[in-house]
Amino acid sequence: MNVAHILSQKGRDVVTVSPDFSLHDVCQLMSEKGIGAVVVCARDGELVGILSERDIMRTIAASGARALEERVSSHMTSTVVTCREDTTIQSVMERMTEGRFRHVPVVREGRLAGIISIGDLIKNRLAEVESEQDELKRYIATA
Ligand code: AMP
Numbered sequence: 550m551n552v553a554h555i556l557s558q559k560g561r562d563v564v565t566v567s568p569d570f571s572l573h574d575v576c577q578l579m580s581e582k583g584i585g586a587v588v589v590c591a592r593d594g595e596l597v598g599i600l601s602e603r604d605i606m607r608t609i610a611a612s613g614a615r616a617l618e619e620r621v622s623s624h625m626t627s628t629v630v631t632c633r634e635d636t637t638i639q640s641v642m643e644r645m646t647e648g649r650f651r652h653v654p655v656v657r658e659g660r661l662a663g664i665i666s667i668g669d670l671i672k673n674r675l676a677e678v679e680s681e682q683d684e685l686k687r688y689i690a691t692a
Contacts, residue, residue, distance in 0.1 A: 552641060552655055552665060553634040555673055561663040563654065565590045568597060568622035572605050575621060586652040588661060589625050596661055598625030601652060631656045632665065638673060641665055 566575055566587045575587055579602065586601035604624045608616045631654050632641050641653050645667060655663035 550638050550673070550677075551634065552632055552636045552638065552663070555638065555665060555669050556634065556655065556663045559663075559669055561655075563588055563661050563664045565661070566600070566621055567592070568620065568625070570621045571618055572608065572621065572624065573617040575600060576605060576617065585666070586664075587621075588629075588654050588664065589621055590661065594660060596629060596631070596654060596656065598622070598627045599629050599652060599654065600625040601650070629654060633657065634662060638670065642670060645670075 564578060564582050564584055564587050566578065566589055568589055568591065578587065579585065586599055588596060589598035589600055591597050598621070600621050604626070605617075608619070608624050612619075630644050630648050630650070632644065634655060634657060636655075644653055645651060651667040653665045654661060655665060
């Protein structure tokens with residue numbers, strides 16, 4: 550199973566911000582949308598970073614609430630690990646585990662095409678387990 554399968558169910562919408570947004574703007578956006586990370590894009594749409602609630606928490610822990618006025622560009626992660634639609638779900642899980650992060654943007658021909666979160670992976674795995682159980686029950690019932 551690959552990333553395209555998850556995107557076909559959850560959709561391809563990605564919440565993006567520009568590097569000059571303030572952390573406070575991002576907090577409001579994350580709270581409104583119920584998400585834990587935003588992808589940072591330049592004006593031409595190029596993916597230039599990712600900023601998650603962890604980055605915001607780390608900044609506030611170090612500098613206090615006044616840090617909320619600082620820009621996204623100063624606190625985002627610029628080296629973003631991405632995947633493609635044909636990347637396997639197993640491989641996305643490995644990337645998250647190795648990198649210790651919970652979000653992986655999906656890129657197609659250099660453009661943003663979706664995002665996979667750890668929640669999406671868990672939801673997908675639960676559905677798989679349920680379907681395996683149903684199959685096993687059917688097999689036992691008809692054996
Ligand atoms: P998260 O677990 O996604 O909240 O992110 C934990 C840390 O990893 C934060 O510093 C993020 O900026 C960073 N991060 C999140 N996703 C990625 C990614 N796909 N590639 C690189 N860094 C990431």
